[in-house]
Structure formats: structure tokens, C-alpha cells
Amino acid sequence: MSHVLPRLSLLLIVLGLAPLASADTIFVDAQLATGLNDGSSWSDAFQGSNGLQDALAVATSGDDIFVADGEYLPSNTGDRSASFALKNGVTIYGSFAGGETGPDDRPPFGTADSVLNGDLAGDDGALQFSENSFHLITTSGTNSTAVLDGFVVTSGNASASGANRDRGAGILCIGNVSPTIRHCRFIANRCVFGGAAGYVNNGGSPSFTDCTFEDGVGGSFGGAFDIAGARATFLRCLFRGNTAARGGALELFANTGTEVDSCVIVDNTATGGSGGAGIWLGSSGSARVRNCTIVSNTATNQANAGIRNQGVSNFQVYNSILWDNTGVGGGQGAGNQVNASTSVFNSLVQGGFARGSGNVSGDPLFADAANLNFTPGAASPVIDAGDNTEVLTALDYMGNPRQVDVPGVVDTGIGTAPLVDMGAVERQSVWVDLGGALAGTNGNPSLTMTGPLTPGSPNAAALSNTAASALCVIFAGFTQVNMPLQGGVLIPEPDFIRFMFSSPSGTLNLPFNWPTNLPSGFESYYQIWTEDAGAIADYSASNGVQGTTP
Numbered sequence: 001m002s003h004v005l006p007r008l009s010l011l012l013i014v015l016g017l018a019p020l021a022s023a024d025t026i027f028v029d030a031q032l033a034t035g036l037n038d039g040s041s042w043s044d045a046f047q048g049s050n051g052l053q054d055a056l057a058v059a060t061s062g063d064d065i066f067v068a069d070g071e072y073l074p075s076n077t078g079d080r081s082a083s084f085a086l087k088n089g090v091t092i093y094g095s096f097a098g099g100e101t102g103p104d105d106r107p108p109f110g111t112a113d114s115v116l117n118g119d120l121a122g123d124d125g126a127l128q129f130s131e132n133s134f135h136l137i138t139t140s141g142t143n144s145t146a147v148l149d150g151f152v153v154t155s156g157n158a159s160a161s162g163a164n165r166d167r168g169a170g171i172l173c174i175g176n177v178s179p180t181i182r183h184c185r186f187i188a189n190r191c192v193f194g195g196a197a198g199y200v201n202n203g204g205s206p207s208f209t210d211c212t213f214e215d216g217v218g219g220s221f222g223g224a225f226d227i228a229g230a231r232a233t234f235l236r237c238l239f240r241g242n243t244a245a246r247g248g249a250l251e252l253f254a255n256t257g258t259e260v261d262s263c264v265i266v267d268n269t270a271t272g273g274s275g276g277a278g279i280w281l282g283s284s285g286s287a288r289v290r291n292c293t294i295v296s297n298t299a300t301n302q303a304n305a306g307i308r309n310q311g312v313s314n315f316q317v318y319n320s321i322l323w324d325n326t327g328v329g330g331g332q333g334a335g336n337q338v339n340a341s342t343s344v345f346n347s348l349v350q351g352g353f354a355r356g357s358g359n360v361s362g363d364p365l366f367a368d369a370a371n372l373n374f375t376p377g378a379a380s381p382v383i384d385a386g387d388n389t390e391v392l393t394a395l396d397y398m399g400n401p402r403q404v405d406v407p408g409v410v411d412t413g414i415g416t417a418p419l420v421d422m423g424a425v426e427r428q429s430v431w432v433d434l435g436g437a438l439a440g441t442n443g444n445p446s447l448t449m450t451g452p453l454t455p456g457s458p459n460a461a462a463l464s465n466t467a468a469s470a471l472c473v474i475f476a477g478f479t480q481v482n483m484p485l486q487g488g489v490l491i492p493e494p495d496f497i498r499f500m501f502s503s504p505s506g507t508l509n510l511p512f513n514w515p516t517n518l519p520s521g522f523e524s525y526y527q528i529w530t531e532d533a534g535a536i537a538d539y540s541a542s543n544g545v546q547g548t549t550p
């Protein structure tokens with residue numbers, strides 16, 4: 001049979017017809033220096049900083065592009081106008097280590113970054129941005145089948161005027177386009193008009209899921225995004241450290257239904273008189289904010305720091321937390337969190353909020369806000385206090401179940417248990433990740449605890465990403481001490497210590513049975529430290545985990 005296909009191809013060529021294009025996988029590896037450089041396999045991947053552009057040039061609808069870690073430039077001739085143009089029907093998967101068979105085999109995001117880098121001369125370290133790309137990603141004509149998944153998008157600089165070259169340095173969405181962006185980290189993009197990470201205008205409706213937008217310098221309007229006469233969907237995204245005159249993170253101008261769901265908006269700054277360090281919206285339109293945590297944003301020249309709504313009546317905030325946002329002069333009252341013309345429901349607003357219903361005002365008791373862990377503490381007023389009818393998604397910001405009942409907390413929200421919490425992070429009933437990992441040879445060791453913690457039940461600790469075949473110290477205790485140790489933080493009081501060795505692949509599994517005599521609400525804490533020559537003081541540490549018996 002093997003001779004049939006070549007004969008068929010020959011016949012088609014004789015007839016002047018090309019064989020039908022099939023769905024291909026095109027491989028790209030910036031760091032490869034051997035092979036055919038034709039994209040046909042990992043070993044013959046398109047090479048060098050232009051490798052992704054080479055792949056995009058030949059990709060057609062139905063193709064996937066697999067991109068290994070490394071740096072990819074929009075232009076290798078210094079052309080600031082060049083960008084990566086998404087294509088319909090083409091999914092571009094980044095951040096492979098190289099050699100994997102599918103996108104699900106990629107290592108955890110952040111460990112093998114594929115970087116789309118607009119720093120064409122490689123001199124951003126010396127604060128030289130004038131030669132950087134205007135836009136990293138362009139989306140002309142795209143629909144939701146144009147997909148980008150797993151990239152760092154950095155160092156765009158939309159610094160010119162005209163042709164939209166003053167906006168959307170990370171991604172430019174002009175007209176009726178709706179690309180799908182997942183697992184991407186937009187970092188340190190800059191523009192002069194607005195929307196350093198992204199600009200979306202008339203009719204567009206892109207979606208961003210599990211993305212971060214950090215350290216954008218947005219000029220006049222929107223340090224991360226400017227969405228004008230359009231809509232966007234943000235699900236489980238982080239907006240952090242962005243700055244603009246108006247709309248430190250998000251500018252929503254005449255929006256047509258932007259949805260911000262299960263997002264964290266933290267440490268953004270608005271420097272102008274219109275404020276809205278977290279979100280600014282105005283010029284009518286509509287938008288919804290659901291289950292967001294909007295904290296520690298600062299408006300340096302306006303009272304309304306968290307959200308400023310400039311006269312948009314069709315705008316509601318549900319199941320969210322507005323806390324620690326600071327207006328001009330240092331104010332942190334309710335008006336500094338959100339201005340009084342906004343309708344807010346089943347949310348926590350520092351200082352209290354009257355327009356709407358179901359709102360509370362106490363400290364949300366975040367687990368570790370300084371390290372971006374916004375899990376509500378055991379006594380937080382946000383637990384089981386949200387409105388289930390405004391829940392549109394199954395997972396919270398951390399990727400855990402969105403609606404979890406905490407048995408010891410009285411349900412004060414709306415709907416039938418399990419009731420959603422306020423904020424981006426749902427308090428889980430048994431196990432809560434406290435963060436606090438200290439990186440070693442294999443990045444941050446990850447501790448996952450599973451099991452019901454019911455009397456006599458089987459439970460387990462599973463450690464991954466730690467040093468191979470190394471001594472592990474398992475700490476367990478009844479209280480959280482947060483004691484400095486070996487450059488990290490020991491989270492549990494070390495009431496119990498056990499020594500074990502990790503496997504050659506850097507994992508450790510420890511099953512255990514829970515005692516039969518401990519009461520409901522009993523708390524325990526866990527963390528594993530590993531001898532690791534790649535850590536700053538020869539020990540890496542996992543995240544801490546808290547368990548609470550149901």
C-alpha cells in the first residue's frame with residue numbers, strides 16, 4: 001500500500017492540483033541549531049528568534065504550532081511595525097520544554113517560557129525603549145479560532161502616533177475581532193494613548209483566560225487594557241502593577257458588555273484627575289464585575305481608587321471584594337473603594353456600601369496578601385456570603401471549585417448551599433493553599449494535600465518539583481508560625497517532623513490516616529523542606545497547606 005499515496009500525489013501534481021492541506025503540527029525551537037529548520041518535528045523545528053514568524057508564514061487553518069521555550073522577536077531586522085499576526089483556525093501553543101507530544105505535557109507555566117519579546121535591540125535593561133516593537137500581537141480578521149496559549153508577551157512600546165501605533169503594545173484588537181488568549185503573561189508593555197497590554201476597539205470581543213497583565217505603562221487610558229466601544233472577557237486573570245493617568249488597570253469606555261470574572265486587580269495606579277486605579281468606566285455602555293478581588297490600588301489625584309464609574313448606569317458589581325484601595329491624600333473609606341453611583345451586590349466594601357444589597361464591610365482576612373494569596377481566612381465575612389445566581393463559572397481564580405460550603409460558617413448569601421464566597425478565591429472546606437514556597441533546582445516545590453479529613457479517613461500529601469533523591473523534612477503542626485528559615489518561611493509550628501527522601505524524579509508521596517478523635521474545625525498545617533543545592537541557602541520549601549476538619 002505504501003506506493004499508493006505517492007502515486008496519488010504525483011497524479012494530482014500532474015493534473016496541476018496540490019494535495020489537500022491536512023492539519024499539521026508545526027514545531028518551533030529558538031535554541032535549536034541542528035536539523036532541517038523546516039518545522040516538521042522537534043528535531044527539525046524552525047529555529048532562532050525568527051522561528052515563530054517562519055511557522056506563522058506557512059500555517060493554515062487547522063494547524064497547531066508548538067513553540068519551545070526561548071525568545072522570539074517580531075522582527076530580526078529591527079522593523080518596529082512587525083508583529084505576530086494570529087490566524088483563524090491556528091492554535092499557537094508556547095512554553096514547551098521541547099520534545100513533548102502534546103500541550104497537556106508541557107511543564108507548569110513559568111518554568112519554560114516562550115517569550116514574545118519586543119525589545120528588538122535587547123537594551124531594555126538600560127531603559128532604551130525607542131526601538132521596541134509597536135505591537136507584539138495583531139489580530140486582524142480573527143475570530144475565536146485564532147488561539148494563543150502559553151506565552152510571555154513583553155516589551156512592546158506603542159510610542160508613535162497614527163495607525164494605532166500609540167496603543168495596544170501587547171495585543172491590538174481593531175474592529176470586529178475575537179481572538180482567544182489563554183495562559184499568557186503580558187509584562188512591561190508600554191504605550192502613550194492607552195492599553196499597554198491590550199487595546200480593543202469598535203466591535204471587538206476577545207477573551208482572556210488565566211492570563212496576567214503586569215507592569216504595563218499605559219499613558220492616558222488603561223495601564224493594562226483600554227476597551228473602547230467593544231467588549232472583552234477576562235476570566236481568572238491577574239492585573240498587577242499597571243499605571244495610567246485614567247484606569248490604572250482597566251479603562252472601559254462605552255463598553256458593550258465587558259465581563260471581568262474571578263480576577264485579582266492589585267497594586268495598580270491611576271495618576272490623573274479621573275482616577276479608577278483598578279477600573280475606570282464611562283461614556284455609557286455596560287459591564288459586569290463578578291467575584292473579583294480589587295485591592296491595594298492607588299489613585300494619586302482622585303478619591304475613587306478601586307473603581308470609578310463616570311455615569312454608566314448599566315454596570316453592576318457582584319460577589320467582589322474592594323479593600324485597601326487608597327485615594328488622594330491616603331483615604332481608604334468606601335468612596336475610595338468604589339464611587340457611590342455604582343450598584344454593588346453581595347460584596348465586601350471597606351467602610352461599607354449602601355447602593356445595592358447584601359454588602360459587608362469587615363476585614364476579608366486574606367491568607368497572605370503580600371504574596372498574592374487572597375484566600376479568605378477562616379473568620380472572614382466573605383465566606384458563603386455571595387449570590388449563587390451570579391456565578392457563571394465552575395472554577396475560582398486558583399482553579400479550585402467556585403462554590404464550596406464551609407460547614408462551620410452560616411450561609412448568609414443568596415441561593416442553595418454550597419454558596420459562593422465574595423472575591424476571586426473561594427475558601428475550600430478542607431485544604432487551603434497558603435503559598436510561601438522557596439524555589440530550588442526545579443523551581444517552586446509544590447505540595448498538594450488530598451483527602452476528606454473525616455475521622456479515620458485516608459488522606460495524602462504529594463510533593464512535586466523538588467530536588468531529586470534528596471532529604472525532605474516534613475513539618476506538620478497545629479498552628480501557623482511563619483518563622484524565617486533558610487531564606488524562606490516555615491509556615492507550620494513544627495509539632496511533628498519526619499524525614500524522607502524524594503524520588504529520582506523529585507516527588508514524594510505520603511499517605512496517612514486521619515485520627516478518629518479530632519473535632520470539627522480542627523486546624524493543621526503542613527510544609528515540606530528539601531535539601532537542595534540550587535536553593536539560596538541549600539534548602540527549598542514547598543507551599544504551606546492548611547487543613548480544617550469538616
Ligand SMILES: [Ca+2]
Nearest residue numbers: 123124128129
Ligand atoms: Ca529596547
Ligand SMILES: [Ca+2]
Nearest residue numbers: 384404419421
Ligand atoms: Ca463558599
Ligand SMILES: [Ca+2]
Nearest residue numbers: 384406409411
Ligand atoms: Ca456554610
